[in-house]
Amino acid sequence: MGKTGKSAKVLFCVLIILNLLVLNYAGIYAQQSYPYHGKRLNYNKTTPIDFITYDVYGQEANKLPKFVNPGQFDIKWRYDIDLPSNAIKGPNGTIYLISLDGVLYAIDPNGERLWGRKIKSYSNLTLCPDGTIYAVSQDSIIDTDAQSKAEVYAFNQKGNEVCSYTIKNPISYYGGYCLAGDEKGNLIIPTEDGIFSYDKKGNLNWKNTDILKMEDTFSIKYSNVQSIRAMSSENIIIVTNDKVYSLNSSGKVNWSINNSYFGLEIYSNELGYIYNRDGKYNIADTKNGHVLTDAEIKKLNIKDFPSKTSWAGGYYYNNFLTDRKDKNYNKGIVSYDNNNKVKWVYTVPSGFNGYACDIAADMDGNVYFSDYGGNLYSLDKDGNERYMFLRHKSMMSSSQIIVANNGDVVWITDEIGAICIGTKSIRVLIDDEEVNFSNKPFIDSGTTLVPFRPVFEKLGITINWDAKTKTISASNDELTMTMQAGSKSCNVNGSKKELSVAPKIINGSTYIPLRFISETTKKEVSWDQKTKIIYIGSAEQQIKHIVDQFFSYLNKKDYKGINSLFNIDELTDVDDSYRVIDKALNGVLMCNDIKVQININSDIKATAQTSYNLTTAKGFNLYNTENITTTFNFVKTQGRGWKISSVSK
Template sequence: MFEIAEARNGILYISDSDNRIQAIYPNGQEKWSTQLASDQDLSVFNLHLGNDGTLYAYSSDILYQGSGTTVFALSEEGAIKWKLESDNIISRFEGQFSGDVSGNLIYFTNEGLVSRNAQGDINWINGDITTSPPVEYNGHQAQVFTDLQGNIYVDNNKQQIISLDPEGNERWTSQPQKYLDSFNTFHPFFSSTGSIYMLTDKGLHGLDSRNGQNRKAASLFDYDDIRSSGIPTDGQGGYYISIRGSIQKIDANGNSKWMYIPRESEKYGVGSLKPLATDSKGNVYFPTGVGNIIGLDSKGHEIFAFLRNGFWHRITEIVIGANDNIYSINHDIGIVAFGLKGVQVYSDNLPLPLSVKPINEKGTVLVPFRSLFEAYGMKVAWDSSSKKITGSKEGLRLELSIGSRTAYVNGNAMELTEAPRIANGSTYVPLRFIGESLKKKVSWDGKSQFVNIDSD
């Protein structure tokens, strides 16, 4: 396996050396597998997710034959929308392909920047936006990104950032961004309020996406907005970055707060070219050259280590799921998921959002009732005097009482394996009873401690 990408709903997409793309649910179940090609030797497909959910798989033969790029566009269900083979495409690697909210693919060619739609037809070509061919290693390799409004952002060899609208027309060109250089390439993070954040060894930088104006330092401290962009941060003014082979936490001004000291076995370095991965608690995770995966807390202390200490270099990629699980692929052992010990609940193989962690009581899984009821469209009522819980929707009414193992389904008494309870300020109900009352199949994986509520 060579590449991993995560969709907003948590589904993982993986490419492998057999030119196959797989979609994996976050509980490890396969959604689909698509064979892209079988006649290309050593053709590794990289992955990019468009903002509309289209998955682009692209492969360049530059490493083996010196030219040629193949691009596939796949639907969320694994169907191939279109295929393009061209010697005219200059885009080769991460950051040189981008997909927008309309299913268009944006990339560089010998003719300029191109937008190609979901049917595979060219929308437009902007001949003023160019980059150096990949064989010119001393030339400027421009990057291209799109925001959720479909606007396009490209850097040039003058350290400027150029923004285009979805039709390929220029919106603005920024002042030279002096922090961009051969070590700190253009990689924007788009926030929910329209800010563009960038992180380099010189600190945190911001632009206004509407006009390209630099944001003042005093305005770079809205941590909720910063976190919404997905930038690697502890959420408290610290930022994680891989700087010339070292992992550091820096502040907004680029001052180092700490540096991770690798083990002696890390003979091939730590970190990767991609931004570091962080979870909701502000911990940071990164791969190393010998196949290890390290997790650090905001103070730089190790909280997690998966050690392989491979004799040869290991290609390892990681993403952090919405449930804070760590998903890792390695080119010789496949995909592995790590997470905190305890029960995890999935609905149709996707994480079910719960306000607090489930409880496993003698084999019965109990979950917070309000999260569960509302997830399945039930109206919730709580009577504090009688301590009665009621959940209702068309054709179904459930009644449970704290401490009682007798529940009622449309007025009919049912016995529970465990009574509802109040613990740590939350009210818990037995998951299997609720799921089966909703006419859903509830399955339990004892090895991983996963519960899945299946609609089928």
């Protein structure tokens, strides 16, 4: 037999062996009862995101993030903050977080900065039910020889400082303070001398010196306190390595139970239950410390315990099912139903970096998590991949995930700051007030269609609907109009008009072209491609909105957003010019106290005179430059509304 024949025979044998190995490998998986997740996305079809990102040394990164499957999802906003951390969400959706240089930010659900306050050093945050925000800043590393202190800052939700004071020898649990705030605005914090409670003026309420024990790990002091939760001022839950305690408003023990699981994860709700996971659920009543029996647990439903990782159909957890021989198997998450049974298992794609962390779920069962490589994942309730935001960092990366009140996801991560990702949707504002729709507007072949009734009624127009003929009648003091679903012809004030798209009935709502509203009501209509917002109002309102957006984008260092406000026919290189401005104004916190005076010069020309104050920071000092003036020149473009043509000082 020649070399070719021998090679073919060897190849044939190798293929048989490989086939047997594959079958055997598949057999190993087939023996398990845990199903795999649903469909994966095509990772080759990605959209680069033009974010300016920086590495830990402050150097501009040359590797752009990528968005997998952005078709039905969108990055709604980004707030550029250097290495943000310790983010928390308030009940109204406001997000509070701290930057590397020690600025506490408050950001509203639309990504707008409400306020920023300079504090000292790296800090931890907690939010009290009464709205008090505590930031506890650590000045020095806690070790066996050095004494440490921490600055405590208390703010209300408007950013006004309530008080500030210093505490000695605060202690952490593996890198972070254990903080809690009760409904009276009291701060509960552990120190080397015990667990302390302070009121909003910095006065000591009580201290407990019996529970906290100090431990040395690699010459660094830690306490046995893992977490603190304030169910109320009369029921402060303290979780340690070996016990769970409840303290009253005097710092005395209400009850205690044994805790044999190191690293207890505690979840609590208004029902007064907590539970941890150490192979099974251990559930106790926080009112009295009674540990529920198996029979009592069976009467409960997991959905009674709302937490960051649960929803009505079950909950999600890190994948620690290591009984398979797949090295990548435990890099992912597990979906459990309400009876603690595995529904499906998700493993990160081959070659992706690290294990699932910071898992969060929304009310529909969609789950979000990140990995050590800084990648963000979103799956639906059946384990199908919805989208991914990929960075593939070689260095370990940390992130936080917050599910916003409207269902969007805010992802806080180093280098990028805070970004909001959600399904693409169109909003409509009339005279600066948002229109509420049961059925959302959408774009069809380049034409924006909106439900006519909510828009016309918001404009003060009376609507009548003839279901038999599918005819719409609309009228007010200045308008009389009729149109019919399926027909492009309509009658406006006795004159025949043609619509670009015939009215459509979808899910019980009749949709009409947005541009027709402008033509019939004489209102200005503009479309913000960046934010997906339709603005209907006067020319002055349109221009005021653009100026507000300009400063909002500038404060967030959103250069693409700035570009979207300019007339592209006159645009030179605004993107690069504003990057230069941003670098020149190193340390800028924000432009504030903005005043605008608008002059409409003609049907297509306008100017806006603005004055504002500029706040910068150097070290721990803030500097204000007042009454900076800027002139914006505007031009009304065909089909795109008012746009900035130039800016001058």
